[in-house]
Amino acid sequence: MRPSRPDNPGFHDRAAFTLVELIIVMVILAVGAAFVAPHVNSFFRGRVLSSEARRMLSLVHYGQSRAVAEGVPVVLWFNPREATYGLSVQPGYTDGDDRASSFALNPALALELPQNAGEPQSELGDEKLGLTEGLAVIRFLPGGYPDEISVPKIIIHDDDTALELSATDDHLSYEILPVTPG
Numbered sequence: 001m002r003p004s005r006p007d008n009p010g011f012h013d014r015a016a017f018t019l020v021e022l023i024i025v026m027v028i029l030a031v032g033a034a035f036v037a038p039h040v041n042s043f044f045r046g047r048v049l050s051s052e053a054r055r056m057l058s059l060v061h062y063g064q065s066r067a068v069a070e071g072v073p074v075v076l077w078f079n080p081r082e083a084t085y086g087l088s089v090q091p092g093y094t095d096g097d098d099r100a101s102s103f104a105l106n107p108a109l110a111l112e113l114p115q116n117a118g119e120p121q122s123e124l125g126d127e128k129l130g131l132t133e134g135l136a137v138i139r140f141l142p143g144g145y146p147d148e149i150s151v152p153k154i155i156i157h158d159d160d161t162a163l164e165l166s167a168t169d170d171h172l173s174y175e176i177l178p179v180t181p182g
Contacts, residue, residue, distance in 0.1 A: 048106050053156050053163045053176045055103065056085065060138065060165070060174045063087050066099075067140035073147070076138040078154055080111040090139065105156075112155040112162075138174070145172060155179060 017025075059076055066087075067074040073090040086102035105111060113136045136154070139147040146167065153166040162179035 048108060049156060049158050049161060049163055052106055052109055053165060056154070056156070056165050057174060057176055059085075059087050059101075059103075063138070063140045064144040064173065067142055068144040071142045073142065074140045076140070078111055078113065078136045078151070080113055080136075083107075083109075083111060085111070109156055109158050112157060113151060114153055114155075146174075 063074045063076045066089075070089065072093040074087065075090050076085070076087050078085045083105035084102060085105070086100065088100035089097045136151045138150040141147055150167070153164045155162055155164045157163075157179070164177050164179050165174050166177050167173075168175050
């Protein structure tokens, strides 16, 4: 004969959730997820934008270092129509650039150039410096400094926010800044 529950000191009543309680908890979690989901989506979009801007800034630093190390002008080019950008030694200074790099912009992002970004030309205005026409460039001289023909800023944006890769106040390098509306 088995002892009843109160007579058995080793037996504990096990509390459990009922089906109704579990359904209520699931409804509360679903409502919470519905409120959080839009914010999570914008968080990840912001991370993509920030990551792309940091990659471009890293390419700026690499271009400066490479110009100094190799003693030749290095060009960071931007093609907003094809959403690509890259880095290479300026044509005409080497037989070929086996370390040239090219990147495709994330499809959710777009490049925008300032309206005053003109065609890069030599100091005398008699040549295009061997650069592809229509592309905005940041050209690093052998000393590592950006040339005067370099674009002052590149804007990277998605649907909601934008960042700009902008020349520093001393015009010696570039930095990432938030774009202020207006």
